[in-house]
Every structure is written in C-alpha cells, then in structure tokens.
Amino acid sequence: MIIAIDGPSGAGKSTVATAVARRLGFHCLDTGAMYRSIAWKAIQQGADLADEAAVGAIAQTFDIAFEHEEGDPRPSRVLIGGDDVTAAIRTAEIDRSVSVVSAHPSVRAALVEQQRRIAEGGDYVIEGRDIGTVVCPNAEVKVFLTATNEARARRRVAQNAERGVGSVDFEEVLADIIRRDELDSSRATAPLVQADDAVLVDSSDKTINEVIDAICAMADARA
Template sequence: MIIAIDGPSGAGKSTVAKAVAQKLGFSCLDTGAMYRAVAWQALSDGVALDDAEALGNVARTHEIAFGHVEGDPVPRRVFIGGAEVTDAIRTAEIDRAVSPVSAVPSVRAALVDQQRRIGNAGNYVVEGRDIGTCVFPGAEVKVFLTASDEERAHRRVRQNVDRGVGSIDYDEVLADLRRRDELDSSRSASPLRAADDAVLIDSTKHYIEEVIDQICALAADAR
C-alpha cells in the first residue's frame, strides 16, 4: 500500500508521515530530502541553479540513499554520492535553492524513477508535492495536508530552533514559505496541487495527533 501525503512547505508532512509510518509499521520515504540532496550537491559542485542541463546531470549521476536504524521504518540519515548530508540539507541556503532545482523536469524525472523503485518494494508512506498526482497516481490513500501561512512559518521556526539549523527569523521564514509556494504551484513540471481524489486536511487548528489518526483511519478503510 502507498499512502501519499502532499502539501506545501511547512505543513507538517514529514512529521505526520513519519508518525503514520511508525504507527502502521510502514516504511517512510521523504522525497523532499531527495530534492534537497540534489540542491546541496549542485551548490557543492558550483552548478548554477538556472543551468537545467547540469542540474539534471547531477540528479542522474548521484545516487541518493537513506540510513535506517534496525527496526525503525523511518530513515534517520540521508546520503548523496556516498556523502552524508542529513543536517546539511536543512539549512536556509538549501531552503532557497530547492524550489528552482525541483522545478527542472530532468531532475524530477530522475528522482521519480528512484522514488517509484523504492515505493513499489513494499508498504510506504510517501510525502512530497506531487506524490498523488505524478509519482504514485494509483496510491490507495491520498492526502493533501495544508495549514495557514502563519502557522506553517511558526512551525518551521520551532523546528529550526529544535534542530539548530535553518533560519529562526519568523519574517524571513514566512517570506521564504510564500516564495516557495508560488514557485512550486506555478512550475510547469508536476506543480504543487491536490489530486482530484485526495482528502484535504487543514491542520491549522488541529493537534498533530488528530491528523495522524485521521490518516491511519483512511488507510484502514482502504485495506
């Protein structure tokens, strides 16, 4: 079974996906981390973010892998080309770089191939921006998770404080989220949108546990 969770940046997709995977005994695939890893590699290699051909080459030639702790379905480490980038991909610099990188069709094509190979191997919770519309259009459960701009910014700031990386300036984070929303929803390749058959969940005024329980209930109904 595939549970697809899409939504804008800062909506809580990663937190919810990991919790749902743990509760159901599924594996979890963080597709956003894959795009972040490509962005990190591109910046490390000095590739211009407007050089679509070079960015596509980075995505095609650098293998992305996840590190797991035995018995834990949630990946705890991220690697690209053998280099660990778990913390390096969560900086404000990568926040700004990932949208233009992920808008490149050849980058998306390369990573979608990897995502399908991984997801088709078992029961997965997969989160991103085009999972239900493009990567796994046949997913048994599709959710579009969102929240208000202000709530998403507050969550991202708290998250950055907790992990010690990324901006903790609320106004800067809010502006970055809105900029990413515009870029992600207006790109030509697999734009951010809810699948026609997705369940819309607005988490602004709901506890995260309520959202997790709702998605688990959807999975139970789909079995």
C-alpha cells in the same frame, strides 16, 4: 499499500508521515530530502542552479540512499554519492535553493524514477508535493495536507530551532514559505496541486494526533 501525503512547505508532512508510518508499521520516503540532496550537490560542484542541463546531469548521475535504524520508519541518514548530507540539506541556503532545483523537468524525471523504485519495495508513507499526482497516482490513500501561512511559518521556526539549522526568524521564514508556494504551484512540471481523489486535511487548528488519527482511519478503511 502506499499512503501519499502532499502539501506545501511547513504543513507538517514530515512529522505526520513519520507518525503514521510508525503506527502502521510502514516505512517513510522523504522525497523532499532527495531534491534537497541534489541542490546540495549542485552547490558543492559550483553549478548554476538555474541551469537545467547542469543540475539535471547531477540528478541523473548520483543515486540517493537512505539508511534506517531498526524500528524507526524515517531514515537516520541521507547520502548522495556516498556523502552523508543528513544535516547539510536542512540549512537556510538549501531552503532557498530547493524550489529552483525541483522545478527542472530533468531533475524531477530522474528522482521520480528513483522514488518509484524505492516505493516498490514495500508499504510506504510518501510525502512531497507531487506524490498523488505524479509519483504514485495509484496510491491507495491520498492526502493533501495544508495549513495557513502563519501556522506553517511558526512550525518551521520551531523545527529549525529544535534541529539547530535553518532560520529562526519568523518573518524571514514566512516570506520564504510564501515564495516557495508560488514557485512550487506555478512550475510547468508537476506543480503543487491537490489530486482530484485526495482528501484535503487542514491542520491549522488540529492537533498532530487528530491529523494522524484521520489518516490512519483512511488507511484502515482501504485495508
């Protein structure tokens, strides 16, 4: 079974996907980490992030791999071309860069191919921005997880503080979330939209457990 969780930045997709996967005994596929890895590699190579040909060539050249610890649905390490980028892709610089990189059609085509190949290997909770619309349009469960801009900014600040990477300035994070929403929703290829058959879940005033319970109930009903 595939559970697709789409939604904007800071909606809690990663946290929810991990908890749902752990409860159901599924694996997690963090597609955002894949785009972040390409952004990191492009910056390391000195590529112009707006140059689709250059960034697309990187996405087509380098495989992204995930390593797991037994019993943990979320990868413990993210690697691109053998480089461990687990922490490096969670910086403010990558936050600012990833939407530009992910808007390139050639990058999306290369990574969608990798994502589908990984998903074919078992039961997955997959979170991103175009999972239910492009990557896995036949997913058995589709959720569009969202929240207010302010709620998402508060969560991202707390997450960055816990990880020790990324900005912890609320206004800066809020502005970045609004900017990323605009970029993700207006791009020509695979924009951020709710799939017609996805269930909208607004987590602004819900506890994490309420959101998890709702998604697990959907999976149980389909199973």
